[in-house]
Amino acid sequence: MSIPAEVIASETQVPAPEVPQTAFPILLSLSVCHLLNDMIQSLLPAIYPLLKSGFALDFGQIGLITLTFQITASLLQPLIGTLTDRHPKPYSLVLGMGSTLFGLILLSQAPSFALLLVAAALIGTGSAVFHPESSRIARLASGGRHGLAQSLFQVGGNVGSATGPLLAAFIIMPRGQSSIAWFAVAAAIAIALLTRIGHWYRAQLPIRSHDRSQSETAIRLSRKKIIVALLVLGMLIFSKYFYLASLSSYYTFYLMHKFGISVQSAQLHLFVFLGAVAAGTIIGGPIGDRIGRRYVIWGSILGVLPFTVLLPHANLLWTTLLTVVIGVVLASAFSAILVFAQELVPGRTGMISGLFFGFAFGMGGIGAAILGELADRIGIEAVYGICAWLPAIGLLAWFLPHRPQAARS
Template identity: 60%
Template sequence: MSTTTPDLPAAPETRTAYLVLGALSLCHMLNDTIQSLLPALYPVLQANYALSFTQIGLLHFAFQGTASVLQPAVGFATDRRPRFRLLALGMGLSLAGLVTLAFAHAYGVLLLAAVSIGLGSAIFHPDASRLARLASGGRYGTAQSFFQVGGNAGSALGPLLAAFIVLPFGQSSVAWFSVLALLGMIVLWKVGSWARARHRERAAARVAPARDPRLPRRRILVIIGILALLVFSKYVYVVSLTSFYTFYLIETFGVSVRESQLLLFVFLGAVALGTFVGGPIGDRIGRKAVIWVSILGVLPFTLALPHANLLWTAILTFVIGVVIASAFSAILVYAQQLVPNRIGLISGLFFGFAFGIAGIGAAALGILADWKGIAFVYRLCAWLPLIGLLTVFLPPDNALKSR
């Protein structure tokens, strides 16, 4: 496994900046808590506005699509010229979307709120991921997992907060969570100050830029295409659970809305757990091995899920969450090793593609659910992990060393 750190100097950045990683992870949790409130509210919004599954899917697409389109542009821009207050600005846009969501009175206003939250995510994810790598001290997988587990924790908290706060107190109670965005803006302002100081240190030390990758350009493009297909399989399956799992539980097992939210929290908590352990494992055994296990290894469990009773549904979704969670961290770090001189751009491309495919997937699955039913959606999506067989075409980690 490659352990080269071509984009970082030997000193003093060989030390992992855990305080910075902790701050980024905290803000990732706050950011994703805010954005996870939107899908967690779908049952409430469906009742308040008489929404169809198609409208719910399009609402999710408005959020995911906005983030998808803009993230690569943000990553490209920050590679060329770092913007040290951009992260705080992005959190401010998420705050605006949250308040708009709380007081929306029509479907069009809900779409506007979703777009505003998407803009905040478009700014946050690529730039924060770039800073996480800068703070990694060469432990790239560990740093990305540390950063991303905050997001997973935030995604898990959304349904829990919806179940115990938003459902009893109504849609307007979403505004209470604006304090989370304000806290995030303060922390990210401090992180921006650290990043500016680090940038000046590197400039004063005349740190050499990252070297070109070892593999030829055409081969890199093919590998990125394979990685994109793996992201497709992971995120379309995950969005089938994050967007429609509550409806599946209510329709199939007759559980209450609160019980469905708690079971969604179990799945999202499992995703957080899998993300936390996946990065350090990838640093030890290599990213390719993690990709094999996290994508293809989940197939037996996804195939069993549509045929399980309520207890086994909860157990299987927990296992699926743990196993599949480490896929994105491993794929992202693998791609960053491919193109070490374009960390922001690669982060933006993969975060953007993940958001975009999740948004398109949500819209498509919503239409399919209206047409064929929720149960059919899960029988079809169960086969998505077969795409993990493409991992065989990825070169080993040690082939990604820079020349």
């Protein structure tokens, strides 16, 4: 008796591998923690006018505060990422947030410029732990939708960065430096959430080989091409964050100087810009998952150039509108850049995340310091005219390798 071919085919068919599911509760919890973390961190530049008058600081000293925060984060992030690639620490995020909490309290009580720098360093250390580890957990929870996961994670930070200046304008500026301590509640909430995330991460450690298995979807490039691609991505990060430093650190001073508006009004304009950054972040990752990250990177960095060139010549209304467009377009790049880099070097998520977050923070810090000194010498408006051409570096995206679109899970 012959056996039908359909039966033979069905009995010999190899079951399809189980598709990992996206752990949205973990991603949303990470996003909330990122919101709280970056909200706290954004208080520092948001209160620069208060610190400038209270401690009689010049623009160079303001830039040095930012440099201390950013360099602390940038130097430690790759080291922490490399360490936790080899030896995962499920509760390191809790310790990092503890450093941020201590820095926040010190910032509220610091009586001198030197202690302001120490507080900035403690907050930077917390950031150095938070960003590479959270990015690793976001990738682990992505279920293969890496761009979406990074965007969800990143948007929390952008919302927090946008909310910080608004809260500073209405809570800290009227009440003074000591009121910064009220935000310790946000750090405590983040510590509680990160403890629960640490429990989940610890349970995933026996199956963390899933993260390494993603190398199957990556292009096998030569070492030289990978290095060139990473250098190009680094230059794009330089362009993006050097320009963003001109807005995040000095936008309020620019508006107050050029248009004569109040501190609170300038803070509201900064909130609008940072809100646009948050919107751009959530857009970039999913689009990169669908059409390819190279196209998102290309369009984001170079595509913002016409708007940055127009900005120094605009009135107050058009300045606001242009910064919204700049924020949306420019912010869409980072998730795509980060995931692109992670796929270039599979199995080294922590190191790559730490390297790129750290480099981004470092460029922001160096940019703030250089632009602060430049503003003291040639004026804040002239600085914006020079920075307008930074996105032209986006032309380097031409040298990024083309990558096939991975199958959606």
